[in-house]
Amino acid sequence: MFVGLLGFFIFGICLIFLIWAAAKKKLKRWWALGMLAGFILFIVGVSIDSSPSTADHNTPNTSIASNTPIKTTVTSTSITASSSASVTNTSDTLEVYYFDVGQGDAELLRIGDDTMLIDAGTNASTNALIADIKNLGITDIDYVVGTHPHEDHVGGMDAVISRFDIGTVLMPTITADTKTYKDVISAIDAKHLKITAPIPGSNITLGPVTCTILAPNSLKYDDLNNYSIVLCAVYGNESFLFTGDAEELSESEILAKGYNVDSDVLKVGHHGSNSSTTPDFLKVVSPTCAIIEVGAGNDYGHPAQATLDKLSATGATIYRTDLNGTIKLTSNGSTINISPSIITTSPAVTTSTSAPVTSITTTAAAVMTTTTASASKTTTTIVTTTTKTTTPTTTTATNSTLSLDIISVTSPVSAGSNATLTVRTSPGAQCNITVYYKSGASSASGLGSKTADSDGNVSWTWKVGAKTTAGTWKIVVSASINGQSITKNTTFTVE
Numbered sequence: 001m002f003v004g005l006l007g008f009f010i011f012g013i014c015l016i017f018l019i020w021a022a023a024k025k026k027l028k029r030w031w032a033l034g035m036l037a038g039f040i041l042f043i044v045g046v047s048i049d050s051s052p053s054t055a056d057h058n059t060p061n062t063s064i065a066s067n068t069p070i071k072t073t074v075t076s077t078s079i080t081a082s083s084s085a086s087v088t089n090t091s092d093t094l095e096v097y098y099f100d101v102g103q104g105d106a107e108l109l110r111i112g113d114d115t116m117l118i119d120a121g122t123n124a125s126t127n128a129l130i131a132d133i134k135n136l137g138i139t140d141i142d143y144v145v146g147t148h149p150h151e152d153h154v155g156g157m158d159a160v161i162s163r164f165d166i167g168t169v170l171m172p173t174i175t176a177d178t179k180t181y182k183d184v185i186s187a188i189d190a191k192h193l194k195i196t197a198p199i200p201g202s203n204i205t206l207g208p209v210t211c212t213i214l215a216p217n218s219l220k221y222d223d224l225n226n227y228s229i230v231l232c233a234v235y236g237n238e239s240f241l242f243t244g245d246a247e248e249l250s251e252s253e254i255l256a257k258g259y260n261v262d263s264d265v266l267k268v269g270h271h272g273s274n275s276s277t278t279p280d281f282l283k284v285v286s287p288t289c290a291i292i293e294v295g296a297g298n299d300y301g302h303p304a305q306a307t308l309d310k311l312s313a314t315g316a317t318i319y320r321t322d323l324n325g326t327i328k329l330t331s332n333g334s335t336i337n338i339s340p341s342i343i344t345t346s347p348a349v350t351t352s353t354s355a356p357v358t359s360i361t362t363t364a365a366a367v368m369t370t371t372t373a374s375a376s377k378t379t380t381t382i383v384t385t386t387t388k389t390t391t392p393t394t395t396t397a398t399n400s401t402l403s404l405d406i407i408s409v410t411s412p413v414s415a416g417s418n419a420t421l422t423v424r425t426s427p428g429a430q431c432n433i434t435v436y437y438k439s440g441a442s443s444a445s446g447l448g449s450k451t452a453d454s455d456g457n458v459s460w461t462w463k464v465g466a467k468t469t470a471g472t473w474k475i476v477v478s479a480s481i482n483g484q485s486i487t488k489n490t491t492f493t494v495e
């Protein structure tokens with residue numbers, strides 16, 4: 001500012017003297033040169049003044065003190081991305097990353113210069129997550145959303161806040177008495193940031209993408225998961241729903257509020273647990289693509305088979321970070337492209353080797369095209385190319401090239417004898433079986449994960465325990481390949 005004013009001042013003085021000199025026929029040249037110098041200083045001053053200052057950047061433009069109660073009334077506050085990211089994404093392509101952070105959540109949205117990080121994985125996955133974000137050329141994050149204070153969501157958030165330039169931090173108005181949470185608060189304080197409380201119904205704008213906050217809708221919950229910030233990002237005809245760990249109660253509140261949750265892509269709530277994704281909620285969301293952020297061999301049994309079954313029944317294609325690694329979606333507002341396993345540069349902590357990652361990290365690219373007629377989704381086609389499949393498989397599901405047929409099962413079988421189940425699926429598909437008796441899932445040897453042979457055949461033989469209760473029991477078989485999963489149920493009778 002000062003340089004610009006000084007330049008303007010010199011320019012003005014020299015102009016006056018030039019006119020005076022011209023009138024007196026004196027040394028005009030010097031005054032003309034002074035005028036030129038003043039003009040250059042003026043231009044330089046103006047251009048310095050108009051470039052963004054980093055000091056301003058860290059100040060969130062909409063701040064609500066962290067102890068502000070969550071309003072339950074719908075307001076339409078509009079928060080606009082205030083700053084520019086360091087790397088300019090020149091296209092109008094929205095990129096959505098579902099990072100593989102082991103047993104935890106971390107999603108990133110980027111369009112043009114605008115970025116939003118939803119959750120930051122665990123303490124253990126922090127370095128991998130930061131490397132992944134930096135590898136995208138990102139140094140500034142406009143919005144950091146901590147859905148709720150659990151370690152598997154905000155474990156890496158302190159480091160993210162420390163290492164990147166942050167615009168606004170959104171977190172629900174609930175605290176946790178954990179070191180992880182305190183670390184996040186310390187990082188926020190150290191950067192002189194404030195926590196913005198989520199207001200359901202308010203919008204956050206990321207360029208042409210509108211993110212509407214849908215939850216939490218109550219002031220108090222018994223379960224920390226229900227404080228999860230739920231938001232829906234809409235770009236053109238495509239919509240992406242992010243649910244954190246919101247459970248049944250929060251889902252019902254969202255439906256009761258009448259929010260538009262019909263989405264193309266669902267980040268499945270609470271890692272696919274039984275506590276979320278109620279049939280009512282799923283029916284309204286009606287996703288064509290469901291993404292589960294989950295760690296291989298986690299202690300919680302995520303995702304629940306019942307959730308996988310429900311998602312399959314709605315026709316959604318399921319992608320899982322434990323099977324597919326980091327999943328990247330791109331959209332131009334009318335189509336969505338899916339590329340699992342393409343950007344995982346540094347593997348997140350692996351807790352177990354049960355995930356058949358190697359069979360899936362081949363070059364798989366699925367293209368999901370959603371033809372939209374006015375407001376409603378009409379058609380979805382998925383084209384999958386893979387280097388693994390040697391023979392084309394027949395399509396049974398309407399939106400999937402992966403099939404799974406149960407060919408035979410020994411039934412009835414007497415307790416103490418062997419039973420065999422045979423399925424046919426895509427060659428190379430990773431298959432799992434669970435046999436449920438009255439006492440729960442069987443742990444008999446022979447019921448492990450298997451890879452389909454070149455004809456797509458898989459069979460398991462296991463011993464039915466001598467003390468197994470007689471009755472008809474459920475068997476669940478699943479097959480996964482190239483980011484697609486399919487599940488089939490059958491029963492067999494023990495005598």
Ligand SMILES: [Zn+2]
Nearest residue numbers: 150152245270
């Ligand atoms: Zn969680």
